[in-house]
Amino acid sequence: MKLYTFDVAPNPRRLGMFLKYKGISLDTEQIDLMKQEQLNEPFRTINPECSVPTLQLEDGSILIDVVAICLYLESQFPEKPLMGRNDLERAQVIGWMHRVFLNGVLSVAEMLRNQGDAFKGRALPGPAPCDQIPELVNRGRERLQAFFNSIDSHLIGRDYMVGDALTQVDIDVFAVCEFAGWVKQEVPASCSQLLSYIERLRAQLA
């Protein structure tokens, strides 16, 4: 099995924290997104979506979403579970990962990719050109604030997003808060639950 990734990028970072916590080490190749290596062969043939992380299995199959890669690796490396400890928790983890990606990761990405020269013509990931829409910067900011507020409310009376132990949902929320710094956004002081939770996670993930 081989992992194609770019450690500093937000989705690879979600997976990187999963691997570190579980103590999994994989054969890894860095695909430098700053040099647009994701668009070059042979990676482009391996993953036509040109995105990282990408996990290639021994039989050649590929997994290209963090949620799918985590689910697969958890079945291969069950120690220190992060994807739920029973059927209900597993379903809750998948549901929350979906929402944290849609409302958290994509809100920051909407802000980041629709301004500045670095993403000109590349407002969405993937091989097809895509124009920036500057209005989406404000919408992304509003969606991100709504995301912070909704996570803060969910955390009232809870130490973790799902159940009573760390899961990948917590790692994903942590990754969104880090990624928000790329567009100079931070968790507002009014989200006191979320702020103290992030500090607890920082210690646990260090």
Ligand SMILES: N[C@@H](CCC(=O)N[C@@H](CS)C(=O)NCC(=O)O)C(=O)O
């Ligand atoms: N569906 C993917 C999203 C992966 C993704 O968008 N990765 C970004 C890096 S954070 C990427 O590869 N971008 C390539 C580009 O910007 O062209 C997942 O859940 O992991």
